[in-house]
Amino acid sequence: MKRRVFLMTMAPAAALLGSASLAQPANVDEKEPQAVALGYVDDAAKAAAAKQPKYAAGQMCGSCALYSGKAGDAAGPCALFGGRQVAAKGWCTAWAKKA
Numbered sequence: 001m002k003r004r005v006f007l008m009t010m011a012p013a014a015a016l017l018g019s020a021s022l023a024q025p026a027n028v029d030e031k032e033p034q035a036v037a038l039g040y041v042d043d044a045a046k047a048a049a050a051k052q053p054k055y056a057a058g059q060m061c062g063s064c065a066l067y068s069g070k071a072g073d074a075a076g077p078c079a080l081f082g083g084r085q086v087a088a089k090g091w092c093t094a095w096a097k098k099a
Helices: 002-020 033-037 044-049
Strands: 075-077 085-087
Touching: none
Parallel strands: none
Antiparallel strands: 075 085
């Protein structure tokens, strides 16, 4: 009987752990060290205002080769930030034109 009780208790726990891995990755914060080092901003217009020498009009995370979000999404994973979410309208100094 103990084995059955153990299995019945573990099934919901395993389901919870499995669903936790499906959760959305955290959003990148502009103030964290890696974001600051890369000049990341949530809004590309802020990059222009900050006079980033590498910024050119029209460059946004959504059109970057490192961005893997879907077209039209507000945010998506970025390879530079370990797959964490960046704003599609964001920008950083590592922007590279999508092929």
